[in-house]
Amino acid sequence: MDALVIGAGVNGLTTAICLAEDGWPVRVVAKDLPHDTTSVVAGALWGPSFQEPMAMTMAWTDQSLLDFTALAEDPRSGVRMARALTVSTMPPGEPPPQARSIPELRACAPDEVPAGFAGGFHALMPLADMPRYLDHLTARLAEAGVRVEQGTVASLDDAAREAPLVVNCTGLGARELGDDSVRPVFGQHVVVTNPGLDLLFMELSTADEWTSYFPHGDRVVCGGVRVPDRWDRTPDSAITDRILARVREREPRLGDAEVIEIVTGLRPDRPAVRVAKERRGTAWCVHNYGHGGNGVSLSWGCAREVAALATELRDEPARRL
Ligand SMILES: Cc1cc2nc3c(=O)[nH]c(=O)nc-3n(C[C@H](O)[C@H](O)[C@H](O)COP(=O)(O)OP(=O)(O)OC[C@H]3O[C@@H](n4cnc5c(N)ncnc54)[C@H](O)[C@@H]3O)c2cc1C
Numbered sequence: 001m002d003a004l005v006i007g008a009g010v011n012g013l014t015t016a017i018c019l020a021e022d023g024w025p026v027r028v029v030a031k032d033l034p035h036d037t038t039s040v041v042a043g044a045l046w047g048p049s050f051q052e053p054m055a056m057t058m059a060w061t062d063q064s065l066l067d068f069t070a071l072a073e074d075p076r077s078g079v080r081m082a083r084a085l086t087v088s089t090m091p092p093g094e095p096p097p098q099a100r101s102i103p104e105l106r107a108c109a110p111d112e113v114p115a116g117f118a119g120g121f122h123a124l125m126p127l128a129d130m131p132r133y134l135d136h137l138t139a140r141l142a143e144a145g146v147r148v149e150q151g152t153v154a155s156l157d158d159a160a161r162e163a164p165l166v167v168n169c170t171g172l173g174a175r176e177l178g179d180d181s182v183r184p185v186f187g188q189h190v191v192v193t194n195p196g197l198d199l200l201f202m203e204l205s206t207a208d209e210w211t212s213y214f215p216h217g218d219r220v221v222c223g224g225v226r227v228p229d230r231w232d233r234t235p236d237s238a239i240t241d242r243i244l245a246r247v248r249e250r251e252p253r254l255g256d257a258e259v260i261e262i263v264t265g266l267r268p269d270r271p272a273v274r275v276a277k278e279r280r281g282t283a284w285c286v287h288n289y290g291h292g293g294n295g296v297s298l299s300w301g302c303a304r305e306v307a308a309l310a311t312e313l314r315d316e317p318a319r320r321l
Helices: 010-021 054-071 130-143 156-162 171-175 237-250 252-256 292-315
Strands: 003-006 026-030 079-088 119-128 148-150 165-168 183-193 200-203 209-216 219-225 259-269 274-280 283-289
Touching: 003 010, 003 156, 010 026, 010 130, 010 165, 010 283, 010 292, 054 079, 054 119, 054 292, 156 165, 156 274, 156 283, 165 292, 171 259, 171 283, 183 237, 183 292, 209 237, 219 237, 237 252, 237 259, 259 292, 274 292, 283 292
Parallel strands: 003 026, 003 165, 026 148, 079 200, 165 283
Antiparallel strands: 079 119, 183 219, 183 259, 200 209, 209 219, 274 283
16 A cells, blocks of 8 residues: 655655655655755745646645745745745736735835836745755655655556556656656756845746846845756856846846856646546556646645545545555
């Protein structure tokens, strides 16, 4: 009756926690340990998702908001509720339904909108310092008696021979396990010393480059960029220069900030986030991948959905594991 979770990014760890806390004996196997995953590179701002399946992703980010709000009460979690200024070059309109749950959301007064933008919103949003947050999740898992084992799963059928419940949290790795609708979207952050910033800044844009900076204690994570279908994770110095120019123009105090590191990652993009069960021989596989640029925001909602599916499978006699 044990569960084998494949993957130790934010989705693998969160899902393993939900299963373990529901009483499942859990194993976690991952090719890359948490600090080598895409997840560690994320900014990481909780926000609404506009991915399919739309009704589900709205429910999942709402659930995650509840979990992150609770986590922010523990300063050791790496999560805090951060004052946020989101701006856009598009004229402000009614916020979309996805934005209805954002805490303390209010439109900027005209004199609060920074130069170069047409409108903006203030809000209070969960922000995760990913290296610290992944450590927190790993420690919570260890408290439940689960260690992350390093290893590569060659196929889901192989995994299904090892455990009656397999949970596929492999992110972009799902492609090698048979789903070629998963594709990379390259991203890069420039991490600099913090000159004393607390407010996070995010430009909402459909362009491939935008301005964002997320303060985390003594570091600020600056972005942003997306390059679809780029597999090469080598940092691009021209992108670094453009990120620094944009954030320094927007926030002059970043002018003297020193570059600590450049980090890159491949967002696991898919036409729709996949949380679904599938029969594999005598076992069940529950998928949880394809979260694109919102894997942190969706993580608790998706993990709780997986745990609910697992409970159904365990409790339904005709489908006994
Ligand atoms: C620059 C950047 C900024 C981002 N900012 C945000 C943000 O602000 N907010 C937000 O919500 N999201 C953000 N994201 C998106 C987020 O990082 C991803 O959606 C999320 O990390 C995906 O997590 P995951 O656990 O599904 O996958 P991953 O973190 O990629 O983990 C996958 C795990 O599966 C393992 N694995 C894969 N294949 C196999 C195999 N065959 N056998 C064993 N193990 C395997 C890997 O080794 C790894 O451990 C950002 C991403 C980038 C790149």
